[in-house]
Structures are given as C-alpha cells and as structure tokens.
Amino acid sequence: EIQIQSAVFLKSYVLKTLRTSGSFLRLGLHDTQMTADDVLLMVEGLHRAQCLRHLDIRSNKLAGGIAGNLGNVLGKIRGLQQLSLVSCSITNAEADVLANALVEIQELKALDLGCNRIGSAGARSLANALTKIFATRGLDSLDLRNNMLGDYGATTLMHAIACDKEAPSPNTNEDVRSETCSMNSSKLRTLNLSLNGIGPDAAAEISSCLPYLASLTSLNLSSNMWLDRGVEELSLGLEMCQALSYLNISKGSFGDA
Numbered sequence: 001e002i003q004i005q006s007a008v009f010l011k012s013y014v015l016k017t018l019r020t021s022g023s024f025l026r027l028g029l030h031d032t033q034m035t036a037d038d039v040l041l042m043v044e045g046l047h048r049a050q051c052l053r054h055l056d057i058r059s060n061k062l063a064g065g066i067a068g069n070l071g072n073v074l075g076k077i078r079g080l081q082q083l084s085l086v087s088c089s090i091t092n093a094e095a096d097v098l099a100n101a102l103v104e105i106q107e108l109k110a111l112d113l114g115c116n117r118i119g120s121a122g123a124r125s126l127a128n129a130l131t132k133i134f135a136t137r138g139l140d141s142l143d144l145r146n147n148m149l150g151d152y153g154a155t156t157l158m159h160a161i162a163c164d165k166e167a168p169s170p171n172t173n174e175d176v177r178s179e180t181c182s183m184n185s186s187k188l189r190t191l192n193l194s195l196n197g198i199g200p201d202a203a204a205e206i207s208s209c210l211p212y213l214a215s216l217t218s219l220n221l222s223s224n225m226w227l228d229r230g231v232e233e234l235s236l237g238l239e240m241c242q243a244l245s246y247l248n249i250s251k252g253s254f255g256d257a
Contacts (some may be wrong), residue, residue, distance in 0.1 A: 021214035027052060031059035039066045043073040052077055053107075058086035067094035075104030086110040095122030099129040108133070110141040115193070118144065125195065130200035134163050137199035146195040154193055161186050162209035186213050194248070195223040200230030210237030218246040226252035234237030 027049070029042070034057075046052070055077075062070060062085065074080070083105070085087065090098070095118045102108065118126070133139060142161070149157065163186060191213070198206075205228060210216075219241070226234065231249060 003194065012160075025051060027055075027058065028056040030056065032057075034066070036066050036069070037062075039069050043069050046077060049077060050079060052080055052082040054082040056082075056084040058084050058088065058112075061089055062088040062090055062094055064093075069103040071097045074098070075101040078104070078106045080105050081107050082107060082110040085116070086112055087115040090118060090122075092117075092119050092122035092125070094126040099125040102129045103132050106137070109139060111139060112141075112143040112207040113147070115144045116120035118147040118149065118153070120148075120150050120153040120156070122142070122147075123149050123156050126211045128158045129146055129169075130157065131163070133135055134161055134188075137237045138187065141190040143190070143192040144190060145192045149193065149196040149198065151199055152199075152200045154196060155202050155205040157193075157205050158209040161188055161191070162212040166185040171183050188213055189215050190218040191216060192200060192220040192223075193219075194220045198224040198226075200225070200227045203230035203233035205244045207233045207235075207237030210234075211240035213241060215243055217243050218239050219244060220246075220248045221252075222248040223251045224249075224253075 032038070034042070039062075044138065046055075055074075074083070085098070088094075088115060095113075097118075102111070113126075130139075130142075144157070147153075198221070213219075219238075221234070226249060231252065234249070238247070
C-alpha cells in the first residue's frame with residue numbers, strides 16, 4: 001500500500017516505485033496538485049501496476065488533457081476494483097473521456113466521482129458506460145454526490161443503472177411484481193445522488209427505476225429539491241426496495257411548490 005500526500009515527492013517517488021514494483025494493491029495520491037507532466041509520469045508507472053486494486057487520487061485537478069492521459073491507462077488496469085476521483089474538477093468533458101475507460105475495467109466494483117462538476121451531458125456519457133457495465137457485471141457502489149446532474153442527468157443515470165427496464169405497473173399482482181424485479185434487478189448496493197439539484201419533476205422516473213435495484217441497501221438522495229410531491233412519487237418505488245436499510249432524503253425543501 002502506497003499513499004502520497006505531498007507533491008514534493010511525486011515525480012521521483014512515483015516513477016521509482018511504480019517502475020520497480022507492480023505488486024502493491026492500493027495507491028493513494030491525495031491532494032498532490034498533479035500537473036499534466038505528473039500525470040504522465042504516474043500513467044507510465046501504472047502500466048506496470050496490473051495488481052492494483054484500489055486507486056484514490058482525490059483532490060487533484062484532472063481537467064483537459066490530464067483526464068485523457070489517465071483514461072488511457074485506467075482501462076488497461078483490468079483488475080482495478082475501487083476508483084476514487086473525488087474533488088478532481090471533473091466536468092462534462094472529462095466525464096466523457098473517463099466513461100470510455102470505465103467500461104474496460106473488468107473488475108470495477110466501487111466508483112466515487114463525488115464533489116465534481118458533472119452536469120447532464122457528462123451524466124449522459126456516464127450512463128452510456130453504465131448501461132454496458134450493468135448489462136454484463138454491475139457495480140456495488142456508485143457515488144456522485146455534490147455534482148450538477150439535475151433532473152435529466154439523474155433520470156438518465158437511473159435508467160442506465162436499472163438496465164433501462166420498464167417498471168411493472170402498480171396494479172400488477174404483488175407476487176408477479178416481486179418476481180419480475182428480482183429476475184431483472186441491478187446488483188448495485190450503495191447509491192449516492194445527494195446535492196445534485198434534482199427536483200420533483202424527476203421523482204416519478206427515478207421511482208420507476210427503484211424496483212429494479214433489488215440489492216440496494218443504502219440510498220442517499222438528500223439535499224435535493226423534492227418537495228412533498230416528489231417524496232410521494234419516490235415512496236412508490238421505495239416500497240419495492242426490500243433490501244434497503246439506509247435511506248436519506250433530508251434537506252429536500254419539503255412543502256408545496
């Protein structure tokens with residue numbers, strides 16, 4: 001396990017360590033103020049890190065070509081299981097570049113893209129990747145807290161996670177509904193879409209996807225703008241999330257519009 005929290009050691013230490021040892025499992029590069037050149041050095045080393053399972057490079061700016069360089073190598077680390085890109089100044093453009101790499105990471109289980117600037121266009125790119133991922137293997141955890149998804153971005157992602165299935169009618173027999181959702185459910189266990197400017201108009205679509213998240217145990221939808229009518233819509237889908245043990249919809253601007 002290697003963790004670096006100072007930019008002073010980045011160029012010399014990363015190159016030396018990654019070039020000589022590809023056997024470590026975890027690499028943390030927190031708040032190291034990486035430049036484009038630094039990322040190139042890291043990427044060169046990561047080519048050898050086929051045993052890497054957990055990569056955390058939070059609080060580094062990955063704007064522009066830096067994201068492209070990183071995306072080129074991420075897809076080649078097939079055994080990577082956890083990826084954290086929290087507070088990395090990722091916008092729609094960077095999300096589009098990184099989305100292509102995510103599909104290639106065959107063992108990816110947990111993805112944290114919290115505290116970035118991903119909007120509806122970036123959500124569309126991620127949704128295209130997630131559609132492929134959930135159709136073949138799925139994720140255990142997805143965190144997109146504190147972005148700018150909005151209604152369109154949130155609903156687009158939810159359809160991708162639910163494999164774009166049409167939810168059963170509320171009038172369908174309960175046993176049939178449960179069996180249908182169980183047979184076609186997503187494997188996602190933890191989902192965080194808090195603080196994303198999602199409003200009540202998106203609630204019905206999100207609710208229609210929830211029955212297909214049968215493995216979901218933790219759902220955070222807090223600090224959005226649900227209002228009372230949005231919560232009412234969400235409750236219809238939440239009734240089908242039988243595995244859910246943690247739900248947060250606090251700070252939802254409750255009341256009438």
